[in-house]
Amino acid sequence: MINNFRKSDDYRASIHDLIPGGAHTYSKGDDQFPLLSPAAISHGKGSQVWDIDGNQYLDCSMGLTSVILGHAYEPVLKRVREELEKGVNFQRPSYIEREMAERFLANIPGHDMIKFxxxxxxxxxxxxKLARAHTGRKLIAFPGDHPFYSYDDWFISQTPCNRGIPEETAALSVTYKSDDINxxxxxxxxxxDQIACVISEPEKNFGLPEGYLSQAIDLAHQHGALYIVDEMITGYKTAFPGSFTKYKVKPDMATWGKGIANGFSFCALTGTKEVMELGGIRETGKEKVFLISTTHGGETHNIGAAIATIDVFEQNDVIGHNHRTGDMLIAACEKLVAAKGLNEYITVAPCNWMPVFIFRNSAKEICPGMRTLAMQEMIxxxxLFQGVFVPCFSHTSKDIEHFAEAFGQTLDVYSRALEDGYQQHLKGEPAKAVFRKYL
Structure with a gap:
């Protein structure tokens, strides 16, 4: 049992004076974890991480889903080292940018161009922006019940955290219910004739209605709008390279990130030439679209990490391994939940690419306090559990056994909390929602 968080407590006591929110991603903040948890990570290797107190954990979230092969995965690090030795940023593009563009687009049928x-x-x-430039329309449509698309105003304006965003800006975004064609x-x-584009994740953890994605794309096109598939979470997880290739559909654009460089900072926008060329400089005389211009977007070591990740996926059955790992975990947890008579209180999404756990209280209501208690006991x-499990290529059957053993013991505490309340067992406050109106 891990009980020593002394250095973590010292870290928590000072970090909020230095960094607003205490972290550079709100999902990593102290308000997202129980009090009895690591405040900072020292290092990771494979499927394991160590906190600053020296405690070792099985990693479940894998860098907020960005680490798909494993921490410090050697084949990726090898290519990164090679690029670091040659310098990482230059006055003109590096040769590696063409290599990456060719390799990535080779796996994206129907998309001709890429931007890093x-x-x-x-x-x-x-x-x-490209959709607005292409259509001449203003409105952006996205599912209001999906968790996150951007920290920019077009998305954040539609969340409870909309302070600082003018109403005029918020009026340019409209929402609908995800996976509901009606x-x-x-x-x-x-x-x-007002919507420029629909942007949506291609699928969620509880599945996708048959034929929905194809219908949604067709519907957008019938109304003169573009369709953007956001593969940040699904890319390299549901399939290689992602869901829209698995479902054999052709969106106008797709966005990629997280796992495509095994945790290194590399993201991409792909699309058809007709749309992407709007951000180019070859069509002399046309009005220019200032697409993306990032000093660090072409850093060679991150691109090298992305190329090495493609190599691993093309040479190994990463998707098969990760899905089998997810299936193994789901089966083990469902068996434990059933054995302890908790089916009405705990649900495990049957999603082998990223199982999600839902925790309910004695009234069978989704309960942050019960979820936080489960996190505390697993930690x-x-x-290191936050309510999801992201299978990676370094996870082993022993890791799943470790998870299941910890989960079974956690359920015993959970059962008692259903009787006398989580407050009797949880140290500190329940974790809070990232998108909330008030602190």
Missing amino acids: AKNGSSVTTAAT SLRALFDKYP RRGV
Whole structure:
């Protein structure tokens, strides 16, 4: 049982004076974890991470889903070292940019061009800009019940955290219910000839209605809008390279990031030549679209990491391994939940590329307190758990056994908390939602 968080407590006590929110991603903040948890990570290797107190954990979230092969994965590091020795940023493009463009586009049927960036928000926002330039329309449509697309105003304006965003800006984004073709159709009817694009994740953890993605793309095109598939989460997880290739559909653009460089900072926007060329400089006399211009978007070591990740996927059955790992974990956890009579209180999404856990209280309501209690008890048993499990190529059957053992013991505490309340077992406050109106 892990109980020593002394250095983590010292870290927590000072970090908020230095960094707003205490981290550079709100999902990593102290308000997202139980009090009894590591405040900072020292290092990672494979499927394991160590905190600054020296505690070792099985990693479940894998860098917020960005580490798809494993921490410090040697074949990726080898290519990174090679590029570091040659310098990482130059006055003109590096040769490696063409290599990456050719390798990545070779796996994206129907997409002809690519643009690099350092984070997902940059490429999703660039995609919406291209859609507006292409269509001459203003409105951006996206599912209001999907968790995150960008830190830019077009998305954040539609969340509870909209302070600092003018109402005029917020009015340029409209939302619908995800995976509901009738909801999307109603949105087009409400805003005829006004929607520039629909941007949406291609699927979620609880599945996708049959034929939905193809129908949604066709519907957008019928109304003169472009369709952007956001593969940040699904890319290199649901399939290689992603869901839109698995479902054999052709969106106008797609955005990529997270796992495509095994944790290194590399993201991409791909699309058809007709749309992407709007951001080019070859069509003399046409009005210019200032697409993406990032000093660090072409850093060679990150591109090298992305190329090495493609190599691993093309030479190994990474998808098969990760899906088998997910299946193994789901089966083990469902068996434990059933054995302890907790089916009405805990749900494991049957999604082998990223199982998600839903925790309910005695009234069978989704409960942050019960979820945080489960996190606390898993962490005490050496599993850095935040309610999801992201299979990576370094996860082993022993890792799943470790998770299952910790989960079984956690369920015993959970059962007691259903009777006398999580407050009797949880140290500190429940984790809070990232998107909330008030602190």
